[in-house]
Amino acid sequence: MAVKVKTEDRSKIVETSSNHQQFTELFHLYKDRTYDFALRMLGDAHAAGDVSQEVFLKLYLSQSNHDRIADVKSWLFIVARNLCLNHIRNRSKQIPLEQLEGQLVESNPAVDTRQRALRLALASLESPYREALILKVYQGFSYREIAEILGRTVPSVRSTLFKARSMLRDKMENQ
Amino acid sequence: MNCEQYRELISARVDGEIESEELDALEAHLEQCPECAAFARQVKQLQELAADSPLVLMPSEVEEVILSRSNRQQSLWRRLFSGHYRIPRPLAWAAALLLVFLSVNSLISRDGSTPSEHFIITPEDSQPVQHIVLTRADIVQTYTTGSTPAEL
Ligand SMILES: [Zn+2]
Numbered sequence: 001m002a003v004k005v006k007t008e009d010r011s012k013i014v015e016t017s018s019n020h021q022q023f024t025e026l027f028h029l030y031k032d033r034t035y036d037f038a039l040r041m042l043g044d045a046h047a048a049g050d051v052s053q054e055v056f057l058k059l060y061l062s063q064s065n066h067d068r069i070a071d072v073k074s075w076l077f078i079v080a081r082n083l084c085l086n087h088i089r090n091r092s093k094q095i096p097l098e099q100l101e102g103q104l105v106e107s108n109p110a111v112d113t114r115q116r117a118l119r120l121a122l123a124s125l126e127s128p129y130r131e132a133l134i135l136k137v138y139q140g141f142s143y144r145e146i147a148e149i150l151g152r153t154v155p156s157v158r159s160t161l162f163k164a165r166s167m168l169r170d171k172m173e174n175q
Numbered sequence: 176m177n178c179e180q181y182r183e184l185i186s187a188r189v190d191g192e193i194e195s196e197e198l199d200a201l202e203a204h205l206e207q208c209p210e211c212a213a214f215a216r217q218v219k220q221l222q223e224l225a226a227d228s229p230l231v232l233m234p235s236e237v238e239e240v241i242l243s244r245s246n247r248q249q250s251l252w253r254r255l256f257s258g259h260y261r262i263p264r265p266l267a268w269a270a271a272l273l274l275v276f277l278s279v280n281s282l283i284s285r286d287g288s289t290p291s292e293h294f295i296i297t298p299e300d301s302q303p304v305q306h307i308v309l310t311r312a313d314i315v316q317t318y319t320t321g322s323t324p325a326e327l
Contacts, residue, residue, distance in 0.1 A: 020249045035233035049237040056241045118224050137225045143192045162186035169217050
């Protein structure tokens, strides 16, 4: 049976190409921030690579499905954060902190003792405090953006960041 | 305001998220509370330390995997729509079968018989409930050229 390509399908091909181009642009724009976030959340370079892959595959599929994404940056971090939390929940046993630290140093050799102490203290915080600090301090999001990513209110983000800093300070002092 | 509340303001100040009235009140408090002033210094040091830590870049191996996966996805989409393969998308297939199954079920339970006319599906007489799925030419084709849908 001879198969004709319908006009509608031809436009689909063109559209797929432009989707792909748009995907590549977004990927290059956000790949490092996404990876950095996952690495600091998980303290595990391998897991951070897996999470990054999954985040961008989801982005690719959303574009192919014409899902409306109002703010790609927030969307990427919402997805990355959920995947990280799933990963933490499913981790069979907690990875010893020293091992996490080793993986972080490996990814970034230029760290001095104070930096190591900070990373260690950060890694030992509970997820709600760690994620808020990473989004604010390392990723530079505003309280409003963090509230959107975490599904919380701005006052709650502000209070969480204060508590996170207090805990971080105590941990750094006790090291 | 107590010291705990002032310390929340110290944290907000470091983040550049403090109102001007709050800032005035905080500065006044810091002049007379050495504990909060010490907290402010420590928080500032932590902030500077963190700011010194550069963004960790995505390793090139991870980057390559993601780009090659997206390229593979793209070529799959291209093939599906280029006409070389007239295969309905699996999801559409599943949805179509589910709809047919559900309508058979609901009709049987209502009058105990299987009204076959409901399953003669052509582009001209699609049922309202099946409309969404059946508008695609390739899906319709599977019903008209395959086994009689009543066997489903
Ligand atoms: Zn005070």
